[in-house]
Amino acid sequence: MTLRTLARSNVKGNWNRYIAFFLSSTFSVMIFFIYAAFLFHPDVISGEIRAADKVRYGMVLCEYIIIIFSFFFVLYSMSAFLKTRKKEFGLLRLFGTTNGQIARLVLYENTLIAVLAIAAGVGLGALFSKLFFMAIAELLKVESPIRFILAPKAIWLTVAGFFALFELITLYTLIGVGRSQIIDLLKAAKKPKSLPAYSMGLVVLAVSCLAAGYYMAFHSTLAHILFLMFPILTTVVVGTYFLFTQASVAILRRLQMTPGLYYRHTNLVTVAQLVFRLKDNARTLFMVAILSAVILTASGTFYVMYEDTEGRVIAQYPHAFSLIQRGGEGPAKVSLEEMKRHLAENGQQLKYELQLTGVKVPITLAQMSNKKTEALLVPEEAYNQAVRQLGGSAVRIEAGHALYVFPYKEVAVEFFAKGSRLETSLDGKPLTLVSDGQLNGGVTNVDADYTSMLVLNDNHYAELTRGLPASKLETYYGLETSNWKSSLEGSQRLAEALPQEARQGLKMRIGDYLAYKQFNSLTLFIGLLVSVLFFVASGSMLYFKLFTEIQDDQAQFRALSRIGMSEREIRKITGTQVGIVFFLPVAVGAVHAAFAYKALGNLLNTEVWYLGLAVMGVYTLLQFMYFALTRRAYMKQLRQG
Template sequence: MTFRRLARSNVRGNWHRYVAFFLSSTFSVMIFFIYAAFLFHPDVISGNIRAADKVRQGMILCEYIIVIFSFFFVLYSMSAFLKSRKKEFGLLSLFGMTSRQIAKLVLYENTLIALFAIAAGIGFGALFSKLFFMALAELLQVDTPIRFILAPKAIWLTVGGFFALFELITLFTLRNVGRSEIIELLKASKKPKSVPVFSKWLTALSIVCLSAGYYLAYQAKLNTIMLYMLPILATVIVGTYFLFTQASVAILRRLQKSPGLYYRHTHLVTVAQLVFKIKDNARTLFMVAILSAVILTASGTFYVLYLDTTNKALDHYPQSFGYTEREAGTHEIIHPDELRRLLTEKGQEIAYEVKLTGIPVPVTLEQMRNRQTEALLVPEEAYNRIAERLNRKTVQVEAGHAIYVFPYREVAVEFFPKGSRLETNADGKPLSFVMDGQLNGSVINTSVDYAGMLVVDDNEYAERIKGIPDNKRMTYYGFETRNWADSLTASQQIAGAIPEKERKRFETRVEDYLDYKQFNSLTLFIGLLVSVLFFVASGSMLYFKLFTEIQDDQAQFKALSRIGVSDEEIRKITGTQIGIVFFVPVAVGVIHAAFAYKSLGNMLGITVWHYGIIVMGVYAAMQFVYFALARRAYMKQLGQG
C-alpha cells in the first residue's frame, strides 16, 4: 500500500473527526472567495460600480480577519488531531515506520483535506457569488445589476493563499511527530490522570477581573470608552481564562462535597467525569466563550446600528428640511415660500413648520478642549412649543436661570452642571445665568453656526433682546414632510436653488438617512458573514474536541455497563456532559455580550436590550442545532466502540 492510498484510507476512517474541521475550513474559503470575487471584479476595479469604494475597504479588512482567524483555527485543529493520534503513531512506529515516514503520511492526509476544502469552498463560493452580487447591488442601489464574473485573480489568490496556509501550518505542527518513544505513544491514552486541583487565589482573581471588567463596561460612555476599552478587554479575557481553568474546578469539587446533590441519580458519574473534562478542555472552552462574546457583540452592534438608522436620523434632524438665517427677517438662503413651492411641486406634503428666533451667545465647552463656540439663546415658550410637537421633554426656567440643550443624545458629557454659573454676553452686553442642568437632543436640526441652545425665561429673553439689532439675531426655519424618506429629489432641487456658498447651512434629513442606511446595511451584511464563520468555527472546536476523546469515553462507558449502569443512564450522562461543554461557554459569552450591549447603549444614548435579546436568542437556537447534530453523531460513534 502506498502512502497516498494509506492517507486516503485514514481520512475515510477518521471522517467523523475531520468533518467539522473540513466544513469550517470550506466555509472560510467560501467567504474569502466571495469577497475576493467582488474585490477583483472588473467593474469594481474600473470604478464602474457606484459607491463600491464604500465596501471595498471593509471587505479588505474582512479578508485579513478571515486569514488570521483561519491560521489560528487550523493550527489549533491540527495540533489537537495529532495529539489524539499518539497511539496510532506508536503502532505505526512499532511496525517499522520511521518518524520521517509518519510525517510524510500526515502531510499527505492534511494536503488531501486542504485540497478538498479549497475546491469545495471555491465551488460553493462560485455558486453563491451571484446572490452576493445581487444583494450588494440592492444595498448599493446601483442602476444596473452587478455582472456575474469570477475573476481569475480571486481564484488564484484563494487557492494559493489557503493552500500555503494549510501546508505551512502542517509543516509547523509536524515538528513534534515521532519525537516520543514508542512505549510512550502506545500508553499515551492509558496514562492515569491526576485529580484536577485549583488555586484559591487564581479563582478569586477570576472573580475580581470579571467584576472589574463588567463594572467598567457598565459605566463606559462615549467620552470614556477609548480609555476603558483595553482595561475591559484585558480583565475580561484574564478573568474568563481563570474561570475555566480554576473556578470551574472549584465549583465542581464543591458539588462533590454536597451529598444531597452528588449522590442523587447519576450525578456522581456526571460530576466526577466533568471535573476531568472541564479541566482538560479548559482552554478550548475559554476560546469558545471569547469567540461567542465576539460574535454576539459584533452581530448585536451591527444589528442595533442598522435598526437605529431611522431613530438616529430623526434625532439629528427633527425636521425633514431646515436652515438658519444669520439675520432675522432676511432670506439669503431661500425664501420659505419658495421652499414650500418646491416641496409641493415634488409631491412632498408638509406636516408642520417651525420658526425659531434666537440670539447667538459665546460659550466655552471645557470638556471639548475648551472649544470656543456659540449657543442660541431662545425663550422657554418657543422651545416648549416645538418640544411638545416632537414629544420631547419640556422645561420650566426661572428668571436668572438657563438650561443648556446639547444637540447630540449620544454624547453623555455634562458641559454645564446644575448649579454652575455661566458668564457670557449678547452683542457685547454681559449675561450671567445659574445653570439648571443640561438636556441632550435638539428640537431643531443641528446647525454649523451654533452648538446647542440656552433656554431662558420668556420675560428675561424679551428683556435681553431689547436693543439687539436684527442682524445680530438668527432665525431657524424647519419643515417636516410626511413622506420624507422619498424626498431625495426634492432635497436636491432645493439645494440647487440655494446659493453655493450658503448650501452648507441647508440641512436635510433624507440624504444623511440614506447614507446611514446604506452604510449600516452593508456593515450588517458583510459583518454577519464573518460572524457566521466565527460561529461555525467555535462549534467545530467543541465538536472535534469531543471526538478526540471518544476512545477514552468508550472505555469508561463499557466499564459502567459492566457494573450495571443502563444504556439509558449512559445516554443521560453523556447528553448532560455534552450539553454542559457546549452551553457553558456560550452562557459566559452571553454574559460578556450583555455588558457590551450596556456600553453600546450608553454610547448611543438608547436602550439596546430588546435588540440584544433577539441576537442572543438566534445565537442560542443555532448553537442548540449544532449541539443536537454533534450529540447525535457522538452517540452513534460511541455505540460503535
C-alpha cells in the same frame, strides 16, 4: 501500501473526526474568496461602481480577520488531532517507520484535506458570488447589476494563500512528533489521570476579575470607554480562563460532596465524568466562550446600529426640512411658503412646523482646548414649543440664568456645570449668566450654522434683545412631514425650485438617512458573514474535541453496559455531558455579551437590551441545531465502538 495510499485511507477512515474541521475550513475559504472576488472585480477596481469604495475598506479588514482567525483555528485543530494520534504514531515507529516517514504521512493527510477544503471553498464561493454581487448591488443602489466575473487574481490569492497557510502550520505542528520516544507515544493514551485539583486562590481571582470587568462595563461612559476598554477585556479574559480551568472543577467537586444531589439517579456517573471532561476541555471551552462573546457582541452591535438608524438620524435632524433666515422677514420667509407648496405637490403631508428666532453669541468650550464657537440665544417659551413638538419636557429658567443645550445626545462632557458662570457677549457688550446645567439633544437640525443653544428667561431675553437690529437676528424654520422617508425625489425637485440664496440654508433629513441606512446595512451584511464563520468554527472546535475522545467514551460506554446500566440511562448521561460542554461556554459568552450591550447602550444613550436578546435567541437556536446534529452523530459512533 505507499504513504499516500495510507494517508487517503486514514482521512477516509477518520472522516467523522475531520468533517467539522473540513467544513469550517471550507467556509473560511468560501467567505474569503467571495470578498476577494468583489475586491478584484474589474468594475470595482476601475471605479465604474462608484459606491464600491464604501465597502472596500470594510471587506479588506474582514479579509485580514479571516486570515488571522484561520491561522489560529487551523493551528489549534491540527495540534489537537496530532495529540490524539500518539498511540498510532508509536505503533508505526514500532513497526519500523521513521520520523521522516511519519511526518510525510501527516503532511500528505493534511495536504489532502487542505486541497479538498480549498477546492470546495472556491467552488462554493464561485457558486454564491452571484448572489453576493446581487445583494451588494441592492444595498449600494447601483443603477445596473454587478457583472458576474470571477477575477483570476481572487482565485490565485485564495488558493495560494490558504494552501501556504495549511502547509506552514502542518510543518510547524510536526516539530514535536519526532522528539517523542516510542514508549511515550504508546503509553500516551494509557496514562492514568489524577483527580483534577483546583486552587481556591485562582477561583477567587476568576470571580474577582469577572466582577471587576462587569462593573467597569456596566458603568462605562463615552468619556471613559477608551481608558476602560483594555482593562475590561483583560479582566474578563483572565476571569473566563480561570472560570473554566479552576472554578468549574471547584463547583463540581462541591457537588460531589453533596450526597442528596450526587447520589441521586445517574448523577454520580454524570458529575464524576464531568469533573475530568471539563478539566480536560477547559482551554477549548474557554476559547469557545470568548468566541461566543465576540460573535454575540459584534453581531449585536451591527444589528443595533442598523435598527437605530432612524432614531439616530432623527436625533440629528429633528425636522425633515429646515431653512435658516438671517435678519428678520426676508427671502427665507417667502421660500418657506414656496417650500410648503412644493412639499404638498409632491405628496408630503405636513405634520408640524417650527419657527425659532434668536441671536448668535460667542462661547468658549474649555473642555475642548478652549475652542471658540457660537450658540444661539433663544427665549424659554420658543424653546419649549420646539421641545413639546418633539415629545420632551418643558424647562423653566430664572432671569440671569441660562440652560446650555448641546445637540448630540452621546456626548459625555459637561461643558457648563450647574451653578458655574457662563461668560459671553451680546452686540459687543459683555454678558455674564449663571448656568442651569446642560441638556444633550437639540431641537434644530445639527447641520445648521450654529450647533448649540442658550435658553434664557423670556423677560430677560426680551430685555437683552430690545432695540437689537433685525440684521443680528437669525430665524430657524423647521418642517416635519409624516411620510418623509418617501421624500427623496420630491426633495431633489424642491432644492432645484428654491432660489439660490434660500437653497444654501436648506437642510433635508432624507439624504443622510439613506446614506446611514446604506452604510449600516452593508456593515450588518458583511459583518454577519464573518460572525457566521466564527460560529461555525466555535461549534467545530467542540465537535472534533468530542470525537477525538470517542475511543475513551466507547470504553466507558461498554463498561457502564457491563455493570447493568440501560442504554437509555447511558444516553441520558452522555447527552447531559455533551449538552453541558456545548452550552456552558455559550452561556458564559452570552453573559459577557450582555454587559457589552450595557456598555454599548451607555455609549449610545439608549436601551439595546431587546435587540441584544433577539441576537442571543437566534444564536442559541443555531447552537441548539448544531448540538442536535453533533449529539446524533456522536451517539451513533458511540454505539458502534
